[in-house]
Amino acid sequence: MQAFLNQLPVGLSIAAVLLLIALGLTFTFGQMGVINMAHGEFIMAGAYTAYLLQAVVGTAAVPVALPVAFLVAGAMGWLLERLAIRRFYGRPLDTLLLTWGVSLVLQQLARDLFGAPNVQVVAPGWLSGGLPLFGTQIPYARLFILALAVGCVLAIWAYLARSSQGRRMQAVMQNRRLAAIGGINTGRVDQLTFFIGSGLAGIAGVALTLIGPVGPALGTYYIVDAFLVVVCGGLGRLGGAVLAAFGLGLLSSYAEFWTNASLAKVIVFAVIIAFLQIRPQGLFVLRSRALT
Amino acid sequence: MLSVRGLESGYGRARVLFGVSLDVEPGQLVCVMGRNGVGKTTLLNTIMGVIPATAGTVTFEGRDVTRLKPHERVRLGMGYVPQGHETFPQLSVLGNLLVTLEASPHRDESAIDEALEIFPRLKPLLKRRAGFLSGGQQQQLAIARALVTRPKLLILDEPTEGIQPSIILEIEEAIERLHTSGLAVLLVEQYVDLALRMADRFLILDAGHVVHSGSADELRGEEVHRLLAV
Ligand SMILES: Nc1ncnc2c1ncn2[C@@H]1O[C@H](COP(=O)(O)OP(=O)(O)OP(=O)(O)O)[C@@H](O)[C@H]1O
Numbered sequence A: 001m002q003a004f005l006n007q008l009p010v011g012l013s014i015a016a017v018l019l020l021i022a023l024g025l026t027f028t029f030g031q032m033g034v035i036n037m038a039h040g041e042f043i044m045a046g047a048y049t050a051y052l053l054q055a056v057v058g059t060a061a062v063p064v065a066l067p068v069a070f071l072v073a074g075a076m077g078w079l080l081e082r083l084a085i086r087r088f089y090g091r092p093l094d095t096l097l098l099t100w101g102v103s104l105v106l107q108q109l110a111r112d113l114f115g116a117p118n119v120q121v122v123a124p125g126w127l128s129g130g131l132p133l134f135g136t137q138i139p140y141a142r143l144f145i146l147a148l149a150v151g152c153v154l155a156i157w158a159y160l161a162r163s164s165q166g167r168r169m170q171a172v173m174q175n176r177r178l179a180a181i182g183g184i185n186t187g188r189v190d191q192l193t194f195f196i197g198s199g200l201a202g203i204a205g206v207a208l209t210l211i212g213p214v215g216p217a218l219g220t221y222y223i224v225d226a227f228l229v230v231v232c233g234g235l236g237r238l239g240g241a242v243l244a245a246f247g248l249g250l251l252s253s254y255a256e257f258w259t260n261a262s263l264a265k266v267i268v269f270a271v272i273i274a275f276l277q278i279r280p281q282g283l284f285v286l287r288s289r290a291l292t
Numbered sequence B: 001m002l003s004v005r006g007l008e009s010g011y012g013r014a015r016v017l018f019g020v021s022l023d024v025e026p027g028q029l030v031c032v033m034g035r036n037g038v039g040k041t042t043l044l045n046t047i048m049g050v051i052p053a054t055a056g057t058v059t060f061e062g063r064d065v066t067r068l069k070p071h072e073r074v075r076l077g078m079g080y081v082p083q084g085h086e087t088f089p090q091l092s093v094l095g096n097l098l099v100t101l102e103a104s105p106h107r108d109e110s111a112i113d114e115a116l117e118i119f120p121r122l123k124p125l126l127k128r129r130a131g132f133l134s135g136g137q138q139q140q141l142a143i144a145r146a147l148v149t150r151p152k153l154l155i156l157d158e159p160t161e162g163i164q165p166s167i168i169l170e171i172e173e174a175i176e177r178l179h180t181s182g183l184a185v186l187l188v189e190q191y192v193d194l195a196l197r198m199a200d201r202f203l204i205l206d207a208g209h210v211v212h213s214g215s216a217d218e219l220r221g222e223e224v225h226r227l228l229a230v
């Protein structure tokens, strides 16, 4: 029981990071059908943003980096969409190869700029220590990550449900052709979606600096799991992504705790395959009379 | 107001339209008829820019729009209701109306009240998800969604197809009302009776060619019924 409790904050914070990464993916994937393999490198870009800011603002790097990393990673995503992905809409395989190439280039770029060895970002003092609970301690850093994810989900939800831009984004996601003949400039909506989705990956990268070191391959450790969250949660579904991220994050961290890293992966994949047999569409499906 | 000249288009290598020409004058209701699969939807999609024209021109209010994107044509005042009463299923009825309103140049919310005036049946449903409406309600919503952009020309693709008879009547009345209030309408319709009641002019499409066109009186001829028979 004690071991279970000790592991809980670890699982929850991994789930929170996965959620931040998957949020961006589920919208670019759900709206544009783009499998963006370079999404992981936006995580890395966010983490290095915090590292660079450390030289300027010291231990305040993490909070300061959150908005900055959102803009940096968002701008990178926006550029990628404008310069490359835009020309390959409707060709998923080409986009996959293209973004995979971009991902490798960005990793090499990071190696050239920051060196191959990992670097460290020092957390602010107020994030050290932890909250005592049931005889164990929940590190403040993990709580911070959890709160960050909750905040981002609420912000995205409000954006989708309350703003006119968000409504436009939903419309394009649900029926792109209908949105275009309703007068919506779908290209502009795509740009904004890419910006926001990539920016969220940047925020995830900053959060990851609280959990471990930063290296050029940081994104590759999370991108596959994030894609699994997207597939299990249902494309473009906020609620589905939340449930799937926490299910997957907790499952993999407990499996890893009780067995070992490679066996844990096997268990997670087995569970996902079984799940997709029962619900091939993911947790949340677009439901309507028109589609049934 | 709308002038189409020698329009050609198709899907990949398959040509569907072969030099279609038509005109819609201000305030006119022009009806396009023809059997299943002759290219009526393709014609409307090409007029709106959903499918690129491989030849010919589309002119709207004196302006060549042949190369414009669909949303740019909507902003100029072309409203399009595609076949199959499509909606944004996860948005509410109000959300469906707001989303095109917010993309229109005027952004005047009273346009929603005007559209609900034409389709009062939608009023109590504003908070419902569009995906859960009946087919007839979805069609009314689809037309209302085009109306909130305050189009100068309304293009409708088989608005009564697959709709229960009681609502067909309402939709027909709504179109008639919009037409008499001065709106130009380009309508694809398979029911000859309905077309006869409403159209100022009509044209009949067969295998991507205009095979007949004229005023509503001419539509009563034997020849026309032969062309439309399945
Ligand atoms: N997306 C598509 N890809 C390839 N061919 C298509 C496509 N859509 C339609 N066609 C073909 O183009 C031709 C014209 O189709 P279109 O939908 O324009 O006909 P229609 O007159 O609107 O028919 P209906 O009365 O059934 O709506 C048909 O032969 C059809 O098979």
Ligand SMILES: [Mg+2]
Pocket: B040, B041, B042, B083, B157
């Ligand atoms: Mg058709």
